[in-house]
Amino acid sequence: MIDLMPRHQFGYVNPVQISDFFHYQFYSIFPPNSLLVGYPLNLQNFSQSGVDKALEGFWNGFDFLVARQVERISQGGIPVSSYAGRPRILAMLEQAARRTTIPASADFEEAIEAIHHLGIKRLAVAAKWSPELMERVRQYLLHAGITPIGVLGNEHSAQQVVALKPQESVDIALQLGRDAYSKIPDADGLLLAGGAWLNMQAVPILEAEFGRPVVTNPSATYWAALRQAGLKPNAGFGQLLDGLR
Numbered sequence: 001m002i003d004l005m006p007r008h009q010f011g012y013v014n015p016v017q018i019s020d021f022f023h024y025q026f027y028s029i030f031p032p033n034s035l036l037v038g039y040p041l042n043l044q045n046f047s048q049s050g051v052d053k054a055l056e057g058f059w060n061g062f063d064f065l066v067a068r069q070v071e072r073i074s075q076g077g078i079p080v081s082s083y084a085g086r087p088r089i090l091a092m093l094e095q096a097a098r099r100t101t102i103p104a105s106a107d108f109e110e111a112i113e114a115i116h117h118l119g120i121k122r123l124a125v126a127a128k129w130s131p132e133l134m135e136r137v138r139q140y141l142l143h144a145g146i147t148p149i150g151v152l153g154n155e156h157s158a159q160q161v162v163a164l165k166p167q168e169s170v171d172i173a174l175q176l177g178r179d180a181y182s183k184i185p186d187a188d189g190l191l192l193a194g195g196a197w198l199n200m201q202a203v204p205i206l207e208a209e210f211g212r213p214v215v216t217n218p219s220a221t222y223w224a225a226l227r228q229a230g231l232k233p234n235a236g237f238g239q240l241l242d243g244l245r
Contacts, residue, residue, distance in 0.1 A: 187212070
């Protein structure tokens with residue numbers, strides 16, 4: 001008889017309604033009997049008002065995931081964290097720790113932890129976002145004590161990001177990564193930001209081409225969950241995840 005009972009459950013507060021790529025990559029990377037429990041917010045646009053509106057649903061999602069007894073909860077979306085600002089995100093995580101003993105984080109915080117773990121000192125940042133949002137990303141990193149040596153954007157709206165087809169996602173991720181490492185040659189690591197796209201396929205390709213690590217917020221979220229649970233990922237998804245093997 002096939003055993004479909006999950007041995008591990010991880011919670012993810014998805015910033016947008018559709019998270020097919022995030023789920024697909026999770027099940028490609030995690031061992032069997034691992035379950036991703038998602039709760040979508042309704043981020044309509046990359047703006048202060050859009051993020052404030054989406055975050056109105058955060059605690060409902062958080063409490064739902066607590067009730068499902070997941071092992072870890074992650075708030076997804078670097079744009080969400082960037083427009084909210086790091087002090088607000090840290091305050092939310094402090095409140096979460098008072099509400100439950102389940103570890104909780106945000107994917108931007110997990111990405112920052114991964115950057116430190118890999119020993120990246122001269123960070124390049126690339127994403128499919130506007131100059132305004134990229135500046136918010138930079139400010140968040142500065143608050144965390146990380147000074148990017150270069151930031152590269154390729155503007156897409158929230159609707160355009162969600163509408164990306166699989167091959168389009170990979171192509172954009174590869175182009176952004178190659179542009180970043182070519183235009184910021186002194187970088188010793190890259191944050192390829194964005195969660196609602198199929199970017200994990202691009203990570204090992206870029207690392208092989210440039211010999212330097214690539215962190216994505218999905219890879220950082222997967223890494224944090226796997227590490228907490230003592231699980232080993234499937235091989236071939238980049239330095240960060242392969243380090244757990």
